[in-house]
Amino acid sequence: xxxxxxxxxxxxxxxxxxxxxxxxxxxxxxxxxxxxxxxxxxxxxxxxxxxxxxxxxxxxxxxxxxxxxxxxxxxxxxxxxxxxxxxxxxxxxxxxxxxxxxxxxxxxxxxxxxxxxxxxxxxxxxxxxxxxxxxxxxxxxxxxxxxxxxxxxxxxxxxxxxxxxxxxxxxxxxxxxxxxxxxxxxxxxxxxxxxxxxxxxxxxxxxxxxxxxxxxxxxxxxxxxxxxxxxxxxxxxxxxxxxxxxxxxxxxxxxxxxxxxxxxxxxxxxxxxxxxxx
Amino acid sequence: xxxxxxxxxxxxxxxxxxxxxxxxxxxxxxxxxxxxxxxxxxxxxxxxxxxxxxxxxxxxxxxxxxxxxxxxxxxxxxxxxxxxxxxxxxxxxxxxxxxxxxxxxxxxxxxxxxxxxxxxxxxxxxxxxxxxxxxxxxxxxxxxxxxxxxxxxxxxxxxxxxxxxxxxxxxxxxxxxxxxxxxxxxxxxxxxxxxxxxxxxxxxxxxxxxxxxxxxxxxxxxxxxxxxxxxxxxxxxxxxxxxxxxxxxxxxxxxxxxxxxxxxxxxxxxxxxxxxxxxxxxxxxxxxxxxxxxxxxxxx
Numbered sequence: 001x002x003x004x005x006x007x008x009x010x011x012x013x014x015x016x017x018x019x020x021x022x023x024x025x026x027x028x029x030x031x032x033x034x035x036x037x038x039x040x041x042x043x044x045x046x047x048x049x050x051x052x053x054x055x056x057x058x059x060x061x062x063x064x065x066x067x068x069x070x071x072x073x074x075x076x077x078x079x080x081x082x083x084x085x086x087x088x089x090x091x092x093x094x095x096x097x098x099x100x101x102x103x104x105x106x107x108x109x110x111x112x113x114x115x116x117x118x119x120x121x122x123x124x125x126x127x128x129x130x131x132x133x134x135x136x137x138x139x140x141x142x143x144x145x146x147x148x149x150x151x152x153x154x155x156x157x158x159x160x161x162x163x164x165x166x167x168x169x170x171x172x173x174x175x176x177x178x179x180x181x182x183x184x185x186x187x188x189x190x191x192x193x194x195x196x197x198x199x200x201x202x203x204x205x206x207x208x209x210x211x212x213x214x215x216x217x218x219x220x221x222x223x224x225x226x227x228x229x230x231x232x233x234x235x236x237x238x239x240x241x242x243x244x245x246x247x248x249x250x251x252x253x254x255x256x257x258x259x260x261x262x263x264x265x266x267x268x269x270x271x272x273x274x275x276x277x278x
Numbered sequence: 279x280x281x282x283x284x285x286x287x288x289x290x291x292x293x294x295x296x297x298x299x300x301x302x303x304x305x306x307x308x309x310x311x312x313x314x315x316x317x318x319x320x321x322x323x324x325x326x327x328x329x330x331x332x333x334x335x336x337x338x339x340x341x342x343x344x345x346x347x348x349x350x351x352x353x354x355x356x357x358x359x360x361x362x363x364x365x366x367x368x369x370x371x372x373x374x375x376x377x378x379x380x381x382x383x384x385x386x387x388x389x390x391x392x393x394x395x396x397x398x399x400x401x402x403x404x405x406x407x408x409x410x411x412x413x414x415x416x417x418x419x420x421x422x423x424x425x426x427x428x429x430x431x432x433x434x435x436x437x438x439x440x441x442x443x444x445x446x447x448x449x450x451x452x453x454x455x456x457x458x459x460x461x462x463x464x465x466x467x468x469x470x471x472x473x474x475x476x477x478x479x480x481x482x483x484x485x486x487x488x489x490x491x492x493x494x495x496x497x498x499x500x501x502x503x504x505x506x507x508x509x510x511x512x513x514x515x516x517x518x519x520x521x522x523x524x525x526x527x528x529x530x531x532x533x534x535x536x537x538x539x540x541x542x543x544x545x546x547x548x549x550x551x552x553x554x555x556x557x558x559x560x561x562x563x564x565x566x567x568x569x570x571x572x573x574x575x576x577x578x
Contacts, residue, residue: 088334089335090333090334098414098415099415099524131523211519211530213522214528214530215530216529216538216539216540259523259526260524
């Protein structure tokens with residue numbers, strides 16, 4: 001009788017131990033993060049690396065050197081954006097200046113200060129313009145990520161920092177990009193996270209970047225200021241640097257069609273900040 | 279004591295740190311320092327003026343200020359306020375003194391005090407009618423200041439009152455930008471001399487790093503741009519990106535330092551609102567010219 005009781009106790013304590021350890025592992029930063037500078041609340045560190053811009057002059061093969069940075073773990077949520085609007089009433093839906101946002105601004109909200117049922121609190125905020133996203137980031141003492149930074153973060157798979165999105169990964173990403181947008185966006189916490197601990201970069205919403213209007217197709221001559229609005233057709237366009245990452249083309253195409261005041265049902269954002277080099 | 283019992287107690291004891299670690303909160307990290315880095319202040323000015331309007335719950339104040347010698351002419355413009363609480367008790371029309379702190383191209387005001395009646399009477403400001411708040415669609419509501427080819431600090435609001443022909447270029451561009459300048463000059467070619475005198479031409483650099491005031495001045499001279507009518511401006515990278523976004527201009531720096539950019543000439547009315555935009559190089563400028571004439575006819 002005594003033995004059974006003690007085995008029971010041991011079994012119970014082992015079970016609790018296992019559960020708690022698992023919980024600790026899930027909540028603790030990934031092993032990579034522990035070696036890096038501590039990130040501000042809600043952000044993770046992304047190491048610097050080289051980035052090859054998508055459209056360059058054919059003779060220009062220089063990759064960009066992207067410095068390390070901090071990036072929000074998740075896209076900005078309805079709840080977080082509400083806090084911003086409450087403190088910055090100029091960004092209320094009924095008050096926003098038309099030059100800063102079009103008629104679709106926060107149209108999915110119930111009111112100026114009401115994003116709807118509590119269940120929507122942790123969904124990514126959408127229907128926000130570049131100006132609004134930027135204002136939010138600045139309010140938090142941060143900024144929007146550049147295209148290069150966003151793409152560097154997006155190049156990471158779940159286990160590798162970059163350049164390791166193999167054919168299977170790319171197929172999976174492509175599958176998401178080809179699906180119609182979900183009517184209700186899932187909570188940000190339900191998305192997959194990559195090597196850096198950045199979550200929901202693929203498969204959730206498109207995201208604003210600081211230099212979205214740097215997405216333009218250059219002409220042949222370096223000094224040609226004419227904007228060539230010819231539709232791109234994936235990797236068959238002259239000057240494309242990487243023919244395999246089709247989702248990067250999709251993002252480029254999407255960005256090049258945006259104007260700063262546009263709001264889109266599937267376009268949200270997250271913020272970034274400078275980080276020290278190691 | 280039963281060894282088994284002892285063992286399980288020891289096990290629990292050994293596991294205690296694990297339990298505690300799991301429950302421990304990750305210490306909150308410091309938030310990124312505010313953009314207002316007071317340690318980067320390189321210029322401080324004592325300024326006087328008249329408070330026109332408090333905005334954004336005290337975070338911004340529109341002030342008609344006196345000339346700041348060596349820095350800025352007298353004008354009415356918005357300022358970022360370091361401590362909104364300093365504006366408590368102040369209302370539109372109050373005469374105030376404040377300290378303007380400048381860190382690079384950022385600036386803000388602090389140390390706001392009310393002037394005495396005698397001091398208020400001595401204020402020398404550009405008086406503006408009370409309905410002078412820039413409209414919602416005006417670009418003159420932007421707080422950012424710029425530096426012109428004479429190394430003077432300019433606020434876009436100083437362009438108010440005259441029609442503006444504006445574009446964004448970079449000076450070491452050898453193809454498109456000279457053509458844009460040519461197209462801008464052409465817009466006023468058919469107008470009378472007195473009409474032409476009223477137009478303000480503005481070029482804003484996409485490449486503030488290389489386009490210093492000296493470089494802008496050389497460019498102006500090289501293209502025979504009359505300094506009475508042509509204002510060439512540079513600002514920091516963020517405000518250039520912001521203005522381009524407002525104008526709908528796309529641009530990107532390439533590895534060799536050249537910029538790929540939209541060719542776009544924008545006409546602003548006397549209130550700084552976009553009246554018309556002409557795309558491309560050497561385009562048919564009939565509509566642009568007509569718009570310009572209409573604006574000149576309306577101007578006081």
